[in-house]
Amino acid sequence: MTIKTETTEGVARIEIARPEKKNALTVAMYQQMADAIAAAHEAPTVRAIVIHGQADIFTAGNDLEDFMKNPPTGMDAPVFRFMLALGMAEKPVVAAVNGAAVGIGTTLLAHCDLAYCADNAMFSMPFVSLGLCAEFGSSLLVPLAAGYHKAAEKLLLGEPMSAEEALEMKLVNRILPPNEVLDYAIKQARRFNNLPPTSVRETKRLMKAGWKSVTEKIIADEAQTFARMLKSAEAKEAFSAFFERRKPDFTQFS
Numbered sequence: 001m002t003i004k005t006e007t008t009e010g011v012a013r014i015e016i017a018r019p020e021k022k023n024a025l026t027v028a029m030y031q032q033m034a035d036a037i038a039a040a041h042e043a044p045t046v047r048a049i050v051i052h053g054q055a056d057i058f059t060a061g062n063d064l065e066d067f068m069k070n071p072p073t074g075m076d077a078p079v080f081r082f083m084l085a086l087g088m089a090e091k092p093v094v095a096a097v098n099g100a101a102v103g104i105g106t107t108l109l110a111h112c113d114l115a116y117c118a119d120n121a122m123f124s125m126p127f128v129s130l131g132l133c134a135e136f137g138s139s140l141l142v143p144l145a146a147g148y149h150k151a152a153e154k155l156l157l158g159e160p161m162s163a164e165e166a167l168e169m170k171l172v173n174r175i176l177p178p179n180e181v182l183d184y185a186i187k188q189a190r191r192f193n194n195l196p197p198t199s200v201r202e203t204k205r206l207m208k209a210g211w212k213s214v215t216e217k218i219i220a221d222e223a224q225t226f227a228r229m230l231k232s233a234e235a236k237e238a239f240s241a242f243f244e245r246r247k248p249d250f251t252q253f254s
Contacts (some may be wrong), residue, residue, distance in 0.1 A: 003032035007041075010047040010193040011186055012040035016059050023053050024063035027070045030078035037085040037093075041111035047197060048189035049089065051112070052096035052182050058121070061103030064242060066231065077225060083136050083219065086111045090201045096185035097121045098178050101215075106161075107134075109171050110141035113204065116185050123161040123171065125154055125242055126140055129141050130242075131235030140211070140218045145170040 004015040014036045016023040033051075040046045053059055072079050086093065086108060095109055097117040106123040109115045125142075127134055134142075134155050141247075142149040146169035153159045162174045176184055192200055208215075229235055234253055241248035 002026065003036065003145075005036045007040070007046060009190055010045060011189045011248065012036070012043065012046045012049045013186070014040075014049065014051045016051075016053045019054050019057060020184040021063065022060035022100070022226065024060045024066075026063045026066040027078045030082040030135060034078065034081040034085040037082075037089060041091060046091065047192040047200075048094060049232075050094045050096060050182075050189050051108070051183050052077050052185065055098050055178055055182075057099040058097045059103075059105040060100060061105055061126075064239065068239060072223070072227065075220065080223060083111075087137070087215070087219070090204065091190070091197075092200060092204065094185045094189045095172075096182045096189065097123075098171070099179055100124075102126065104136060106171070106253045107136040107138040107142075110137060110145065114185070114188055116174050116176060116181055116188070117163050117166060117172045118181045119163050119175050121163040121166065121172075121177050122244040123166050124158065126158040128156060129158045129248075131232060131238040132229050133222060135216045135219075135222050135226055137219045137222070139222060140215060142169070142171075144211070190216075192203045 003017040004017045005228045006013045014033055016025070016029070018024065018029070037049060040049050073212060074080075092113045093111070095112040095115040097105075097109070097115065099118070099122070101109070101121060103125060106125050125134065125138060133139070138155065142155060150169055154161060161169065163172070166172045167175055234250065236250050237250065
């Protein structure tokens with residue numbers, strides 16, 4: 001199993017569990033996570049969801065070999081099913097991040113309600129360097145949280161972020177020692193057991209209502225642009241360079 005699930009004391013845990021591949025996400029894993037979120041919503045005893053990896057890694061982002069073999073071709077692709085499940089989640093979602101959180105490992109945080117990270121966490125959104133574009137609403141939500149100029153450094157230049165920068169950019173709530181992150185996230189998730197569930201769901205809905213429609217529009221626009229750019233010569237050069245372990249040459253493009 002590359003995605004492990006467990007429900008204890010009202011908290012549904014979704015663990016990205018492929019450490020031998022740095023928790024790189026495959027098409028099958030996206031579908032498993034989408035199904036796990038749906039199952040958590042169907043379970044009346046579940047009050048909150050926690051998404052996490054291991055003590056030294058959250059996720060390296062997409063498994064590029066699997067990604068190139070199974071590129072998303074429409075909004076019904078597993079990656080978009082996961083995005084929809086997380087973005088539309090009515091119950092609170094808590095993220096616990098240790099180590100690297102690459103690509104969607106960073107952008108999914110904007111759709112969680114609470115996010116906690118270890119002081120060894122590193123975040124990055126290297127879409128441009130792969131000849132692609134921002135995804136999962138990050139072209140809207142990251143500038144909203146961090147301000148345009150800070151977001152430009154991270155999305156246009158692909159600069160990595162330390163835990164301290166992620167906190168400054170309001171992508172996470174708190175920084176903790178690596179061995180405390182998951183326990184703290186679960187503890188916070190369990191607090192929802194003592195709160196009225198309808199009040200929690202309705203307050204979450206109202207908090208997100210103001211930008212819900214525009215976020216959905218942006219995600220659809222990003223998806224169409226991403227799919228188009230995936231077929232571009234720039235992306236081909238970027239991916240070829242990655243697999244050939246060389247520096248890409250973008251000087252040939254204008």
